[in-house]
Every structure is written in C-alpha cells, then in structure tokens.
Amino acid sequence: MFAHQDSETRFDHPNYIILKQQKPTESELEILGILWERGASTVREVHEKLAETKEAGYTTTLKLMQIMYEKGLLTRDASSKTHIYAAAVSQQETQQQLLNKMIDTVFGGSATQLVMQALGHHKSSGEELDQIRKYLSEIEKQQR
Amino acid sequence: MFAHQDSETRFDHPNYIILKQQKPTESELEILGILWERGASTVREVHEKLAETKEAGYTTTLKLMQIMYEKGLLTRDASSKTHIYAAAVSQQETQQQLLNKMIDTVFGGSATQLVMQALGHHKSSGEELDQIRKYLSEIEKQQR
C-alpha cells in the first residue's frame, strides 16, 4: 500500500535482488539510530542501549535485527560467533526520505512550515541559530 | 510499547474518558492531512482526494474514518444521512509530536540537524528563506 519501490541489484546479501530501502518501522528506526551513533555493534550492545529507554527481551532485539538484515537494512559480520551488525542504509538518505513523507502528509507540502515549527519549539542556542543563518546564505548563493 | 499517555476527560465523544491523542498511523495521518487542508468533509470527499495518490476502496476509507472517530482523532456531525467529519486534533500539536519523535530517533536529538537537512533538499524561494530569517531573529529576541 505504500509508495512503489524500484528494484535494484545489490551484493553482500542473500537475496541478491532486493527492494530499495524499505521504509523502516518504528522499532527498526530506533535500532538504526543506535547503530548510526555507535557504529557497528553486537546485538547485546544494541540491546543494552535500547533497554535504557524501552522494555524488551533480548531475543526480541535479536529477532528484529535479524529481520532487518534480511530486509537489507543492516549488514553483518558473522565470522566470529558473536555477529556484528552495522547499518546498511545511510542516516542522511533515511532522514531525507522520512522528512519528505512528513512534509508531504503533515505539513501540507511546505518545508518552510516544518522548519519553523521545528525551530519554534526547540531551544536552540545562539550558535545554532547562526549556523542555520550561514546555511541559509549558502543555499541562496548556490541558487543563483 | 510506545510512550505512555496521560488520560484526560473529553466530551463530544461516546467514551467520555479517552486517551490523550494516540499516535496516528500512517493511513490516519494521510486522512488527517486532507481534513486539515479541506476542513470538515464527507467520507466521499476524503476518499476522492485520497484516491488521487493511493489505491483503496471506498469502504476502506470509511472504516478508517470510523475507527479514527472512535479513537477521538475525528469528530463527526451525524445529523444528516451523510456524516461530516472533521479533525479533532490540531495540526500544530500533531506536527510537534511527530517532529519531536523524529528528532529524537533519527536526528540524534538535534533539531538543528533536522532543519538543515530539510532546507538542503527542498528548493525554497528567496521569500521563504527571508521568512525563516525573520523567524530566527524573533526567536533570538524572545530568548533574551
């Protein structure tokens, strides 16, 4: 029911031909977030981090990560007994994908609306605001 | 499994005591988006709009909206045969809720990151950029 997805060839994966980045679910995003931050990690490590915020059994985390691997969201190194997983999709790409969807359905298509809403309710330091100003100028420069 | 929700009293609803804004699902968000844009509408109208992007039967849309009504996401006027639905949750509040979650899990907690990512990949007119600059100044003023 969600948007159609282009197929593409990939290696380093049992299926060989898999769908391009499937939309991660809620739980999957949490795990991706941890892997982006920590870099390659074991299930145990991810689970530990996860348990700080959320109640869940170890095998639940394991199963999730196995599924994510099958989907192509994670890669893994199974050379030692304790497998090591890493995110297979980039943080940037995923962010963009989710942002686009969100802008479209919830912000009536206006990225500006989203930006202002995000700025309004998050205390940003003066430094951060300056950083954004700088960024704005760059964009304007590029567009010319 | 998701964050706990405070209970609160409400009227204009069969249950009387319902949970505070449940997290809308993907499909529900699409419908909310349409209602925010169009204002109060019939199922038929929402369905028509929905069908522009998405494949779905009429009764599917109907059922969804009925469920959303039961959840308290929509209100409805059933005085005439053809019921008229409206969003019961504000666009702003919902936007903020989703943004917060997203900043937290996908942007490592940094609203600034989100803003820059959003600005980077959406062509914004010079006008819009100015609007954002103005907004930045206001925020700075308020914080002092």
Add this chain to the structure above:
DNA sequence: ATTTGTTTACGAAGATATTCGTAGATGTTC
C-alpha cells in the same frame, strides 16, 4: 567432561493496521 552462560535460529503467538464484502438504511428517480 559436565556445568554454566551467551549466542543464534526458528517458530509461533499476540497485537495492531489495513482491506474489503455484505447487509441494511436512507434517499432519489421514474
């Protein structure tokens, strides 16, 4: 080598979301 602990694999139950067929109510047209 037996116990103990940690790991993966697997299957299946439970929870939630999505889809749609069918029936009955209501309204409209001829």
Add this chain to the structure above:
DNA sequence: GAACATCTACGAATATCTTCGTAAACAAAT
C-alpha cells in the same frame, strides 16, 4: 412504490509488526 444509487455499520480476512519461548551451537569455567 419499484428500481437504483449512496450511505453507514459490521464482521472478518489479510497483512504487518512485535514479542518471546525454546532448542541447538558454542565457549569458558569448574
């Protein structure tokens, strides 16, 4: 009022997501 169209209500099938128990593999400790 009979035929037709449109609407709601309801139930159930399907699909997807989440959770976890159990077993087998493996390693380390006694």
